Amino acid sequence: MPLPSPHPLRFGLVAHRRHRQADSGLARWIAACEPAIRALGLGLHAVGGTYDALAGSGRLAGYAPLVRYPFGYEGGLMRLVSHVAGAADPKDALDGVIYLTDPVDPSSIYPEALALKRQCVTHGKPFVSTAAGAIEWIAVELAHAGLGGVGVDGAERLFALQTQTVALIAHDALKDRMVDFAATHFELLSRFAGRVATGTTGSRLNDMAWARGWPKDQNWVRPYLSGPLGGDAQIAELVLDHRCHKVIFFEDPHVARQHEADIQLLERAVCSAGVETTCFNSPMMAHRWAQALGLRPA
Template sequence: MASTPRRLRIGLAANRSHQDNCNSALVRLLAEANGAIQRLKPHFVVVGRTLDAMERHGLLPDYPSVERFPYGREGGLMMLVSRIVETDPTRNLDAVIYLMDPVDPSSNFPEALALKRQCVIHGKPFLSTLAGAREFLELEAIEAGAPPDPTLDTAFDLGSDSVALIAHDAMKPRMLALAEKHFDLLDRFAFRYATGTTGGLLNQLAERVKGSSAGSKWVTPFLSGPLGGDAQIAELILSRQCRRVLFLEDPHVARQHEADIQLLERAARTVTDYASCSSDANGADRWLQLLGQRAG
């Protein structure tokens, strides 16, 4: 007899601008993804003010599995960080949805930065945009047996979409391995972009797979990150020409161009209903596999 999959445990928080009005990102996420949530029935660990907003908007009424954490000013986000690194499976988190407003100063508070960093270190999805959170719940629900949500079909039309592939030096072998394993899926995108050396390595891979003529321009390479490549891709995101970014970060090295990395994430959060930026190297293989299933 097959074992029952463990229920997902998801941390949930939203900056104030994403929770106050009836069309905010938090309201849209929980309303539009209600079917996926009811299929998955995850346990939500929710920071205080975000849970207040859910109750005020009538979101997930009578949902049976919600744990309240204190307000952010009382340590709620810091406690989410602790749950990411927790080893007890009855207490740890599998993913964090933190809908971030790029102009909210709290987005750069130490607890917010630590939350994202620990997710990267421990291989947990850190979902900071509405589009990224919707996609995560959709893919997990389909894996659990739910039918695809037809309202999201355009977001999975890869032939009309683009993806950016970026990797720090220590993560370039992982990126190349992922690209080789999921080459057919990545080849379905209308355009692929990358920064500096990563772009050149990916084109070398494509030449081996498709031949020198077809593969030499498989990826459009921009400048290296420290020289402005992150900013070039950020412009594509802001102009809605690139929906997904897979950025394999090395969280264990000092990064002189940290501001450029944050710029890229900030661009995705600015168009929160369109773009997503993932840094989860351990989960990238699963993401690409599920993306392929959903895209058909």
Template structure:
């Protein structure tokens, strides 16, 4: 007998812009994903005002998996950080966090917001900060549970019209090459791939060894991160010419060009319904395996 998979637990929060009025990102997410949330029995540990807004909307009316956490000023986001790191009592840690970020909201750079992202990356759990990413991740979890693909989401998974950025910090470049080798056919479905510096060179060498035409790059190279490559790709994202970023971030090393990295992440959040970012090898692997099942 196949064992019942554990209940998924995610932290959930949204900056004011994304929950203040109907039509904001949190409501658009639920309009597209509420059925999937119910199918999964997903437990959403939701910070104060975000939960207030969801309850007013009735988009998850009567759903028992909507669990209140304190307001942000009372430490709600801090508690999410702790629960991503370890569980409470005998419970497992959270499986990830959805934090819909308004990049011009001062609270988006509070220590607890930065720590939530860092701990998710450190522990190989999804940190989802855009509307597109939140819609897609519910589908990823559904596919991992063996549920049938949602045809309404086919446009999100039509990679023939999308550009993918592939970026990795020094300590994770080998893992990026291994990832690309393992999922080469999937990543080749994208209309275009872009990347920075050394990562682009190594990925192109991989592609040429796999039979990719030698007269054209598999990944269009931009400058290295410290020389401005992250900023160049951020501009592509803002112009809606790059929809996805897979960025293997090393959370343990301080970098002189940290501002450029934050610029790229900020750009993704500006176009919240048009772009998303995956920031760790474990999460990128789960995403790829789910999408490959989708066909």
């Protein structure tokens, strides 16, 4: 369903130092998406170093919805967390975050970075952590805005499901929602070249597919181990080997997770392969992405 918003969408924007270099994630994203960003009127609330990198590139010159926040060490990232959760001033409220993450940058595990992602998941707002994901998400918003005539360089490759494998993972409290999501978008997900899942989620998804007429002698998803037993790590290796291109991961932000290290390993693998890998970590993100594919021209 569309994001409820009375204003043009506003996203926080953060890029780690490696992604702010020439021909890096931020530069590739803005080169691919600048016309689309302008067409959407997308507000970009950029933390200090990210804003300065954009200004130095000459991109988005004169674009009023580009707003500068303080540097991270001055509290810029902390302000983004507050503005995702619910800003005191409506003009500062954010509808999502693009955070181009370098998994070996120590700041990727700072409390404010972890809180930013958690608040996005908690409030059902997109958290986009890779360059490929940032390009794809702009195309998603174009589709929902009815602006299919505006191009995004590289989006067609990212939407070529027939060449990709998708991972479907859900924490215990969200397994029912994952099965519902897969049932709702069964035909779309069946277009992928392959599907993988961890443990119980995989078993339940196969049961759903067989009930819908999928051949009983074929798995609809290839099941791996459960997350606590190493399934997240197995799928992380597929991501690193470029054998898994999308990760749909329904995270429960409200419970302590005994295998948190495994979850973070998978998320960091996605960021390591971020030139071609995307991750949707909430039901809202996954549904909005799937609906956008239905809105795009065939």
